[in-house]
Amino acid sequence: MKAWVVVRNSTSPKDALQLKTDLPVPAPVMTGNNILVKVxxxxxxxxxxxxxxxxxTWLPFRRTATPGLDFAGEVVATGPAAGDEFKVGAQVAAAMGTIHVTFGKGALAEYVVVPADMVSLKPEAMTLGQAVGVCGVAGQTAAIMVAAADIKxxxxxxxxxxxxxxxxxxxxxxxxxxxxxYAVCSASNAAMVKRLGADEAIDYNAHDPLETFVAEKFEGGQLDIIFDCAGSQPLYSNSPRYLKPQGKxxxxxxxRTQGIVPYVRNKLRPVFLGGTPxxxxxxxxxxxxxYARQAAKWVDEGVIKEAPIDSEFPMEEVVQAYEKLAGKHAKGKIVIKVSA
Ligand SMILES: NC(=O)c1ccc[n+]([C@@H]2O[C@H](COP(=O)([O-])OP(=O)(O)OC[C@H]3O[C@@H](n4cnc5c(N)ncnc54)[C@H](OP(=O)(O)O)[C@@H]3O)[C@@H](O)[C@H]2O)c1
Incomplete structure (x- = not known):
């Protein structure tokens, strides 16, 4: 089968990755609750x-390590304990487990083996190309964020x-x-976030530094919750100026990129030592x-109406796709068409 493998450790996808076309299809004999998915x-x-x-890459289990978390496709074989829901022919979407990717069993391959309890059936209202992000890491992360917030x-x-x-x-x-x-994004994405439900788009380029603008707009602490999907330390450090005292x-x-420093600094440092209250x-x-099933349920209920897709690349152009992702301005998901 075709699969991308990591041939050397690098921050540059071009140096790190190679497309192989002669890798064996995994697990011809299915065991336990595993399912074989044609991605x-x-x-x-x-x-x-x-x-x-x-x-x-020198670790024995990373010699032909395939990267990638999110996948969607069709079940082509099942283990004896996979259950009735995920029969051959079922269309599923999910993210590989951290342990699978660590051991090089990632999603950028024509076939993956995954335990049935890791996946969701594809929501009816979406194609596999749309469900791949919604039931993958993006939708699953949204699920843990919403659970942590208790939004009223x-x-x-x-x-x-x-x-x-x-x-x-x-x-x-x-x-x-x-x-x-209030959705913070660049001006070119304002129309998209409003279409997705934002009451107001805030252009962080036009209002730089963002925290000064936000402090004026929500003077005295009017916000209940701030979700940070971009990673701004000043936005947290200044939050008492715009986030309610009981806000989150x-x-x-x-x-890895920032180590455990933000966690220790922001979570554990007491206010009398300069911590943010x-x-x-x-x-x-x-x-x-x-989490994958929670995301699919949100689609079924009409809560998630759209799966924004930045772009779709063929399997052969994964390097270009990662280069686009590395630019940090994807509008929704970057999707790879792995096979027909
Ligand atoms: N902890 C976890 O479990 C977990 C899970 C998933 C993702 N993450 C992390 O969360 C982050 C977002 O992930 P993603 O998949 O959504 O990434 P992504 O698809 O690459 O999204 C990047 C977004 O960041 C915005 N952006 C870039 N610079 C910005 C700035 N200075 N201020 C505000 N927005 C800015 C861009 O919007 P514009 O183009 O409009 O600027 C773009 O839409 C990444 O750092 C990722 O590693 C963590």
Whole structure:
């Protein structure tokens, strides 16, 4: 089968990746609750590039490591305990588990083996190419963010990075909860975020520094929740100027690139040592079927109406697709057409 493999650790996808065309299809004999999926689409995530760069290629289990988390496709074989829901022919979407990708069993391959409890059936109203992001990391991350926030109707919620893969899904769910949504993005994405449900788009380029503008707009602390999908330390440090005392600042940007510093600084440093007196949460997704199914349910219920897609690339052009992602201005998901 065709699959991309990481041939060297690098921050440059061009140096890190090679397309192989002669890899064996995995698991000809299916065991347990595993399912074999013929992948029609994959979608890219910034985390893929961390895996490529960080996990050494000399590790025995990373010799032909395939990257990629999000996939969608058709079930072509099942293990004896896979259950009735995921029969041969079922169309599914999900994200590979962190452990699968660590061991090089990523989504940028024509076939993947995954436990049935990691996946969701494709929502009726979406194609596989649309479901791949919604039920993948973006939609799953939106699910953990919404669960952490406990959003109430009419609360004022700001989303930083609202036009990206995660933000564009999160925005629709937050709006459906009845919140008043302020979406931070560049001017070229204002129309899109408004279409997705934002009450107002805030152009961070026109209002630089953003926190000064936001402090004037929400003077005295009017916001209930800030979701940060772009990773801005000043936005948190200044949050007492615009976030209510009992408000929440929920970020998903941290991890390897910034180490545990934001977590320690923002979460554990007491106010008398200069800490910011607002609740800070740094969330990390471990992909799971329960989140994929939550995202699919939101589509079925009409909460998620759209799966914004920045672009679709053929399997052969994954390097160009990652280069686009690395530019950090994707409008929704970058999708790969893996096979027919
Ligand atoms: N913790 C977790 O479990 C988890 C899960 C998923 C993602 N993440 C992280 O969350 C971040 C977003 O992921 P994603 O998949 O949504 O990425 P993405 O699709 O690449 O989205 C990037 C978005 O960021 C916006 N952006 C860039 N610079 C900005 C700035 N200075 N201020 C405000 N917005 C800015 C861009 O909007 P404009 O083009 O309009 O500027 C773009 O829409 C990444 O850092 C990713 O690693 C973490």
């Amino acid at each position: 029609s689409h994959a979608a890219l995530n910034p985390a893929d590039m961390h895996f490529m760069n960080v996990l050494p 109707p009419n609360q004022k919620v700001m989303i930083n990075g609202a036009s990206g893969g995660v933000g564009s899904v999160l925005l629709q769910v937050v709006k459906a909860k009845g919140a008043v949504v 600042f929920i970020s998903i940007v941290g991890g 607002r609740e800070f949460q740094l969330l990390g997704l471990f992909p799971a079927g329960v």
